[in-house]
Amino acid sequence: MLDFSYTRARSADEARASVAAQQGTALLAGGTTLLDLAKCGVERPDSVIDISHLDGLSGIAVDGSGASIGALAKMSAVADHADIRDAFPAIALSLSLAASQQLRNMATIGGNLLQRTRCPYFRDPATFPDCNKRNPGSGCAAIGGVTRNHAVLGTSSHCIATYHGDLAVALAAFDAVVQTDRRDIAIDAFFLTPDDRPDRETVLEKAEMITGITIPASIAARQSTYLKVRDRQSYEFAAASAAIGLDLEDDGVTIRDLRVALGGIATKPWRARSIEAGLIGRAITPEIVTSASRLAVEGAVSQGGNHYKIELAPRVVARAILTVAASLNPDLNPALGETA
Amino acid sequence: MTRTIRLSLDINERRYELDVEPRVTLLDALRDHAGLTGTKKGCDQGQCGACTCHIDGQRVLSCLTLAAQAEGRRITTIEGIATANGDLHPVQLAFMEHDAFQCGYCTPGQIMSAVACIREGRTGSDDEIREYMSGNLCRCGAYNSIVAAVREAAEMADA
Structure with a gap:
């Protein structure tokens, strides 16, 4: 049964000290993950430290060097921020296409990064005791089960759960940095693939707290999009998604810079550097974009039910790249319009 | 047994002094402790939007909000509009x-969400209304009429 004490933290230091001092203490920000998983029986905190009222951690600032976003900024505030929409459209879109407005008004940026997988086996301990994420060494009930929304990249024999967040995918494309109370962590290094320790999802240490994120400015980030393909039009997790940033040379066709990251198909936000390397310096055509986008699923492993993602993900990447290209150079439009 | 905590909640511009366990959600506090049963419990899991109410004017899900978190904030429910x-x-x-x-x-929940949606200025087209109302599920499928109602209320608010 859900049973915990509640304390409203007076400072971030006090909150961290409480977590360090006592096993079973959880930080509560927006609550959309913690309370949901507590009701599922996945999280069983003995005590909850509410940090949602703390001042000074919810700022959003954008200047020529990039964006700085406090850990307690709400998803909706970042999604609607005019400067974020200008300088980082993919970031704004990844947020506005996620969840619902009610959840976006509650959930914080720090909590969003730390959201847990939607793997139905993970979320149902009463029916499926076996889960290496919840209970290391117990096995994985998903492998051999219904796997339509499980990962095809970054999986191991211990876990195939997808990382379902959208924001982190856009952050991965644009080299964001996660700031904690003790260090700066590159977004690529922040998330872990499951390997033989699926219970470890990030490099955060005990009582380490995310304080904010920074995203360096770039032309590719300014010329970016987030394309999310899913089973219904809204309020659904991605079947496959792509964050794309693109810059073209002055000739309007040669690719100067490209950023690609994928969501909905991997155990962590998936930067696809092989696609970037394969396309930078080349003249953009639908054929080479479509062909290079196949590199997105290099090494993919199908579980059966999720096999469609291996076909879908490259198409999502190609469509996103060609959409941004057409917005940069309208002359490309007829050639790029019908493809992927 | 868990001890209760005393909360002072500002609901619909009235003060409620409630003794609840720390785990009690705002939804359960409204319905079972404050006697305000207009806010509905659907999934109790943050998926259906039936429990939507406003905190400081922003629409949120009361099933994923602890009552204790809402202390010191201005809560508005369907009874208060x-x-x-x-x-x-x-x-x-x-x-x-x-x-x-x-x-x-x-x-x-639909109405509380719609009131906020109109205030947010997210009613520029039927598509935008559908997108920004997508957190409220209607299992009867009254969506076409809901969109029409939101559109008309938004137009009246503009007039």
Whole structure:
């Protein structure tokens, strides 16, 4: 049964000290993950430290060097921020296409990064005791089960759960940095693939707290999009998604810079550097974009039910790249319009 | 047994002193402790929107909010949007006008969400209304009428 004490933290230091001092203490920000998983029986905190009222951690600032976003900024505030929409459209879109407005008004940026997988086996301990994420060494009930929304990249024999967040995918494309109370962590290094320790999802240490994120400015980030393909039009997790940033040379066709990251198909936000390397310096055509986008699923492993993602993900990447290209150079439009 | 905590909640501009266990959600506090049963419990899991209410004017899900988190904040529920003399809110009138419900169970959440949606300026087109109302599920499928009601209420608010 859900049973915990509640304390409203007076400072971030006090909150961290409480977590360090006592096993079973959880930080509560927006609550959309913690309370949901507590009701599922996945999280069983003995005590909850509410940090949602703390001042000074919810700022959003954008200047020529990039964006700085406090850990307690709400998803909706970042999604609607005019400067974020200008300088980082993919970031704004990844947020506005996620969840619902009610959840976006509650959930914080720090909590969003730390959201847990939607793997139905993970979320149902009463029916499926076996889960290496919840209970290391117990096995994985998903492998051999219904796997339509499980990962095809970054999986191991211990876990195939997808990382379902959208924001982190856009952050991965644009080299964001996660700031904690003790260090700066590159977004690529922040998330872990499951390997033989699926219970470890990030490099955060005990009582380490995310304080904010920074995203360096770039032309590719300014010329970016987030394309999310899913089973219904809204309020659904991605079947496959792509964050794309693109810059073209002055000739309007040669690719100067490209950023690609994928969501909905991997155990962590998936930067696809092989696609970037394969396309930078080349003249953009639908054929080479479509062909290079196949590199997105290099090494993919199908579980059966999720096999469609291996076909879908490259198409999502190609469509996103060609959409941004057409917005940069309208002359490309007829050639790029019908493809992927 | 868990001890209770004393909360002082500002709901619909009235103060409620409630003794609840720390785990009690705002939804359960409203329904079971404050006697305000207009806010509905659907999934109790943050997926259906039936429990939507406003905190400091922003729409949120009361099933994923601890009552204790809402202390010191201004809470508005479906009971609090009509005027003191009983005149219904324009969104309530539009829902009646357009028959924007069948069983009615999701309706308080739909209306609270719609009031905020209009205030947010997210009613520029039917597509935008559908996108920004997507967190409120209607299992009867009254969506076309709901969109029509939100559109009309938004137009009236603009007029």
